[in-house]
Amino acid sequence: MRVNALDWTANPEGVRSAPDLRACRTLVLAHWATQGWAWALRPLPDPYTFAPVFALVMAIMLTACLAASFTRHARLACVVAAPFTLAAVYWTLPATANHTLLVCLLLLLFVVLDPEDSEDDALLIQGIRWIVILIFFYAGLQKVLHGMYFRGEFLTWMIGHGVERWADLFGWMIPAEEIERVRSYPRYLVGSGPYRIDSVLFWTVSNSVWVGEIALAIGLLFRRTRLPSVFVAILLVYTIQLPPREFMFAFLYSQLIVLFVPGEWQRKLMPVFLMAYLWLILALLGAPGRFLLKNGSDI
């Protein structure tokens, strides 16, 4: 029997994902439009700077593409958006954020594959689901390879020198004097440390991060474990991304995870995600909601 790994993430026979994929395509363009406005409002530092005029043109064009994604010209919108996004990635490499590279790949998939075509529809849903699974798997595996979660070294570092919210997240399980200790270490001094907290509970939580990510990759692969995995996955994504306010990644990744749920939930949730992106832009412009911004001023 010939086994095709692509089929592992396929829908049941006869079930199409076109409504969800159309919504996903719109959200990919919404993500890019948001990023475009962020670059237009806050120019990147040298050497990644590109002309402010280009950033503004890109933001306007991507917003127009986003609007066009609601019409029958949605695929053309992706084709028009692609050169702008490729140019932006070219200029921001090698410091381009992973979510920006990911959303660029997704946009290119939507250029090549059309959700309106039944064969393309099947390939798109299988491909995007595999991407989500691989990201979860590698997020867990990389933590194992770098070896800073076994005794909580990375989380201890973040409690000591990350944003205040990291300490809030883990503070309840660590004695206050331990938090004070790791915070007292100089951030940029040779020999600073040890960044280790002797707490079995803390180590368990630390290890559960990479174990959870790898387990979720497996859970999302199989139809029977898919639905509970989706809920846990979204919870995990927001738990990790909430303290550093990495909402651009959280919004993108959580909407991709929703693609595992049958029943057109991507389409149903699309307005929520669109409002969330809009809120990010408005927060950048000074509207209420600065708590959504990284360091209070960025996305």
Added chain:
Amino acid sequence: MKRRALSLFLILFAIWPLIQYGLVRAYDVDPWKLMGFAMYCVPGPMKTVRVYEVSSDGSQRMLDFMAYDDEEQRVVDRFRELRRTLGDLQSSDELAEALLALHPDFEGVVVAVLSLKLDPKSARLEPKVKTDTHWRDGRDEPFIFPTPAAGTVGERTPG
């Protein structure tokens, strides 16, 4: 055809993080970048760049870029930013060439990069120093610091 192309894309997508991990290990590339999905695995890169001019009499002096012009500061900032992400893959050749062109009196330029890494064994910040020497005459030999200056990355013998 599309199915095969998508399969190939996914295979590359699945292999790439391993290559990125190899680059991180071999060249000190920033684990958070280049789509290896290693965000929140290690603290972000902590790197300091120091540049020394070497005079014809063999003496060395650390350059204070705040005292120099915008162009000089720009080339150093650019190197610092790219080195932060690309690690040793970002050569210091372009920076040295620019500085040697801006300062005809320099005999050579030494670029030192000090990285601090959180060591999982000791759970402490451990240093790694890498220095590159660029001579005006193009000879290929490292500059040996004669009198280590305390508190600078030059206190270690370049190698």
